[in-house]
Amino acid sequence: MIIDCHGHYTTAPKALEEWRNKQIANLNTPELGPKTADLKISDDELRDSIETNQLRLMKERGSDLTIFSPRASFMAHHIGDFNTSATWAAICNELCARVAQLFPDNFIGAAMLPQSPGVDPTTCIPELEKCVKEYGMVGINLNPDPSGGHWSAPPLSDCSWYPIYEKMVEHDIPAMIHVSTSCNACFHTTGAHYLNADTTAFMQCLTSDLFKDFPTLKFLIPHGGGAVPYHWGRFRGLAQEMKKPPLSEHLLNNIYFDTCVYHQPGIDLLTKVMPVKNVLFASEMIGAVRGIDPETGNYYDDTKRYIEAADLSADDRADIFERNARRVFPRLDRVLKEKGL
């Protein structure tokens, strides 16, 4: 079984974007709408958007199940206030829940949170719990920078984030640490801000004792961990100078990396440097990089090919493709076991 732990609903029907544009246009006059009920997307439209896109590619490439969350760049937590984000997150999460209901063998949900700059993360808990309890979602996406590139929130080790972590532990769900669109002209969203955030989040964990406070907390760092595996010597050395335990103890019982690295040498480095238990298969397909690599003739984001070509045993590959995801997402494992998988 092949589980892709990083998929976003990047192909939602156009009506979703139109609704959001109206919401943004009326940020200062929310009484002019739109209302949640104004958004009407039928099951057929959902089915079509998935069957012709993600599901088609999953079949072509040979993956079985995608952990599916709202489009990351559309979260745009920097827009509006908490109410703006709350309404938007509820809509986006519900759509992912419906996709998972329509395609229960191929998709399972992960939630975006209604974060907003300067707003206490505790306010995200009702949406988080609804997504877990009502929608059966198995993880969340946590944005370490709701300001969208101004980095005005405290580091992830700050106590203000702890209420979220308590709920994650209580419900046995991991968080993918994923920023959204950059509204800072310095940072290209998918070429700089995403990768920077991955590196930044890792270093925030490294300098802190967060996982002493939450020994079972799990963070999944996407995009192959940003710059982390490439600079693993630097991180080991920095931890050493700070008198932290070796990273294998200090961080690698809690931090995992996905395989959204879009060329063979990158995947080779990732799987060589990181313990196999810390690597989870993912593609973020139909995402940041949708083209075909002229050097290989294959899609850049067809990461399954790179894992297959990497110097790994069949057992290692099974860990990366399936078992690690079931360990990191225990609620997913339970769902699969109930199905006899």
Next chain:
Amino acid sequence: MIIDCHGHYTTAPKALEEWRNKQIANLNTPELGPKTADLKISDDELRDSIETNQLRLMKERGSDLTIFSPRASFMAHHIGDFNTSATWAAICNELCARVAQLFPDNFIGAAMLPQSPGVDPTTCIPELEKCVKEYGMVGINLNPDPSGGHWSAPPLSDCSWYPIYEKMVEHDIPAMIHVSTSCNACFHTTGAHYLNADTTAFMQCLTSDLFKDFPTLKFLIPHGGGAVPYHWGRFRGLAQEMKKPPLSEHLLNNIYFDTCVYHQPGIDLLTKVMPVKNVLFASEMIGAVRGIDPETGNYYDDTKRYIEAADLSADDRADIFERNARRVFPRLDRVLKEKGL
């Protein structure tokens, strides 16, 4: 000959730091001093600080010449105003010039600029020209984020930077793109901010046509290019979607990467993914990571060992160790040729 293109004066006599602390203490009362003339560091003190540190390690490890600039984390352009930075940069550059004068066979200078947040980069030109003309410096360090982690300056492709680029072209000097200390709690200076800045600067170049305007402009991206080589597929794919030329044409005639990557797999990736002509030997020794790697028994920042162990021909290695630096720093090449080297 082995040229280390990335060294900072991290071991300057304590008096320098004490002077700076007084300057910072009197930011709002500069009339209380200190004056530039209050800093007194003798040639013997300079000699001692170099002979017992950088030069000792250069001899032990086998490198010959270091391109030497003021300590990057001490630039701290976010502190004070232009006058603060102007005085500080002048002092730091003069010390590096004196080191180069005392050890002409082993050190040659590169300048820090008196940047200050929100201040027109044109103000840096007098210091830049003094360093080139009077001190014989062969490059500059350009900080893409003088705010120290708030990223309030425009991207490097913005016209406001052009006066600096015009002077670089005129004097035939490259810029190392190097940030300084982060004053944003989200970013650890050497573990996150440095690497993020490298990735960010590369992406600012990728999305722009900067090198069409300045075909001979040269940027050296330190720390192995941040996340860039590890995610080379992502960057190639993003450029492709933006209808940019292949990166080999679009950027690789102008952008170079140093080898400050502190483990073998990272250097192996860098030298595999990047054309040899774009890789310059560097260690940033006595810098961010000063310890010994327990996995190898060698210093993390003894990068020469990794280059020697990488799968490279003798010719490739000579390019990385010497020839590329002489191409990217033409003024250095001239100095060496004058010496018959």
